[in-house]
Amino acid sequence: MYYICGLNKYNLEMEYNFLDIEKKWQEFWAKNQTFKVEADSSKPKYYVLDMFPYPSGAGLHVGHPLGYIASDIYSRYKRLKGFNVLHPMGYDAFGLPAEQYAIQTGQHPATTTEKNINRYREQMDRIGFSYDWSREIRTCDPGYYKWTQWAFLKMFGSYYNNTAAKACPISELEEIFAKEGNTGVDAACGDVPAFTAEQWNSFTELEKSNILMQYRIAYQGETAVNWCPALGTVLANDEVKEGLSVRGGHPVEQKKMKQWQLRVSAYAERLLADMEELEWTDALKEMQKNWIGKSQGAEMIFKVANTDPAEGQAAEYDMTIFTTRADTVYGVTFMVLAPESEWVAKLTTKGQKEAVEAYLLEAKKKTERERIAETRKVTGVFTGSYAVNPFTNEQVPVWVSEYVLAGYGTGAIMAVPAHDSRDYNFAKTFNLPIIPLIEGCDVSTESFDAKEGVMCNSGFLTGMTVKEAIPAAIDEVERLGIGRRKINYRLRDAIFSRQRYWGEPFPIYYKDGIATPVPEEELPLQLPEVDKFLPTEDGEPPLARAENWTYKGYPLEKSTMPGFAGSSAYYLRYMDPANDSALVDKEIDSYWRNVDLYIGGTEHATGHLIYSRFWNKFLYDLGYVVEKEPFKKLINQGMIQGRSNFVYRIKNTNTFVSYGLKDEYDTTEIHVDVNIVVNDRLDMEAFKAWMPDFANAEFILENGEYICGWAVEKMSKSMFNVVNPDNICNSYGADTLRLYEMFLGPLEQSKPWDTKGIDGVNRFLKKFWRMFWNREGNWVVSDEKAAPSELKALHKLINKVGTDIENFSFNTSVSAFMIALNELQDLKCCKREILEPLVILLSPFAPHISEELWSLLGHTESVSTALFPEYVEAYTVENTFEYPVSFNGKMRFKMELPKSLSPKEVEEAVRANENTAKYVGENGIKKVIVVPGKIINVVC
């Protein structure tokens, strides 16, 4: 056993038996519900939230709890500071992996999910988190998804009023339409023709429904979607990276489909503007800014002149384009349409018809990935038509090319090859003219894209700087009535349906083709049972297999909601998880308000964190929540990577050569399980037993040892570098795991896990434990008054740890504990006056050992409910420090010196204080830098 070893010197009583201690206190916390909180408290609130996990079958590895440990330390610290801390946990339980596993094995996703959740819970419990588990939620629980469906119905029943800049009930719109038609309405909507009140009143129910659908915040619409054939479902933009699905890495293609969507784009401006007040990292804000992609410019109408009248086509079509560089309009030498643009069919002349159709067909066949891969390849085809530049009246050819995107702006552009690199490449490829518009720019080899310089060749804009010319050009466009100022956003509406089984069903049925909500009182609409989790033979989603998937005889919607549906408002549900009559009670929401500290990975920057903000703002508009932003402060913990080990097999043999000698042979590098390697030394017997192939392995050693090579890689099963937190808890304890994860490096940085350093923090805990006993195992804590040097060490630590926690610099606070311990050991300190505050201070980091020592110190209350401020005040002693400022372990102090002093007098003044001095002053004050004994420099 691990603790037998100290027997000859130390009494068993005083050994740090973490297994027993940790079990004891985890049971104590559970039994006493130590971390249960209620809203009706007189204390100030603080809400600390972790991004809840998707419970995968693989369980947790040591990388997963990093953020949870950090948030737990912060929560415990805030409790010590007197806050009423809401710190809940739950599971994002709907999702693809469980469903795919179900397809393969026939096991119901609910079963595997339940199993995985239990495993997660076990693993988390061993680490000693201070969650209020009475608030646990699971997104797949009908009692929870009732409120996901409820929110969807609210969105279905709302439209976005641009004038009021908020969501409003759609019933308002119906009234307005009946009275005055839609011409006076400024709302976020799809393509809707103008109509009068009379027309509206004469429409059929279906027509009315179709029009209203275009205004709803949750609406059904035909758009180009990311279709993943391998998964058999559509995906949102953030679920696709580089043309492959994020889950599974399958190719994704563009397809036009009718899908449920959320009108996130209506909130683009508010999502952008409200970021200002958030305490998020600049990097993350930047990512969201990019994703929202606001650009200011103008829409401009180009008339189209058919130069081929013999074909009998209509002579003119108006073509609207979007540009941010209205100033470059004199340099337009051609126009380009996206292949999907509706103008393509209109503008293609008979002579070009064949070529254009061939091009479109080719473009259509390509997957998104191929399109991206061929980014450099310039392709395009001439439509045969010409557009008229409204400023020069010159005719320019209209082309079709893949480099113009249908989804952005109007799907058509004016091409200015001199000042846009994409237009430039196109012009060079197809030999189109390039007209430079900025004085002195050289466009012989590349375009000049910068928005600087003085305009030339540009009519009335000539002589202006680019910055002046842009607004001047737009003013002129508006004056001529050929366009207007326009702000465009890249942010797309979120595709909200998935052709899957394991998700929330839509509370929508189709009555004579009209999408109709299931009444709110009948929610939740429960997920039906199906015989198989696959799509039907005729390509319908799995829900089509359910018997009687109808409401009052009408067919129910067969797709389900995406993963982000359940995670968009979960932080609200934690506040009031059992409420059956509201998502969250008004009063309770006014107490907890929003999340003060949110910790999670950066991978949700453009998905969850946008959707959640949108969802919250929508609920805010309707008055269901009090805060317009869900997450005040956000910390992104870094990833913990794996540290893989390698052995080197000599080719075609079963002989393995040690790392240092491998270059003398022709070898193959093979991953080896890090759990049979200690300190890069291979356990050769374990290696032989590891896999049958290696049973007869032979080794060429260095100094009698087999040294493995190593590399930092992603932590994954296939690299054999996964470290399980359970193993660490078994051999070192949860407190050591917690401290070590923090000690590893800055929270927000990615760093490799290497178990070999863990002895350091483990030793620290053992030493700390031992301070309370003498060699014979007798309790030695005395009530003697502490010496100034001891108090100094303690207060230095209190100060350091306090500021470090507030700055989320947990690695340096762990170091500070080690330094303080060394100092106190040197002083042979074992006084209650010092040790008691030390135990409190350590409790957020290492709660189990702290609880045990706290109770041994004679306290009957848990250290988790102790109050930190009282102790700081009780133990703060005036003039503990000999010098006012401590820096770098050496003493420095500030001195204010009048300017009139000579260098010599300065030196004397400094010497009078005989130690180290630093003063860097402004406003005529001297700058003095001194080290002990000698003055380095004095500047007057």
Next chain:
RNA sequence: GCUCAGGUGGUGGAAUAGGUAGACACGCGGGACUUAAAAUCCCGUGGGCAGAAAUGCCCGUACGGGUUCGAUUCCCGUCCCGAGCACCA
């Protein structure tokens, strides 16, 4: 290509309103205790040179410049690694 973050010993990392670089920990080397191992404790540990020694000197924070009495920290340029976006007009 654009945006952001970063580059410090054998390793993880400390230290930036500019002021003794390498805290703390791992690893390594040496020693004590032990029949032995483990555990524990003590000493040393960026590189180089000189010295018997205490010690002294030189070089060192990716590279090249600059500002400064003084730069890991600020500025300019280059290289490298990571993350995000990627034809967004």
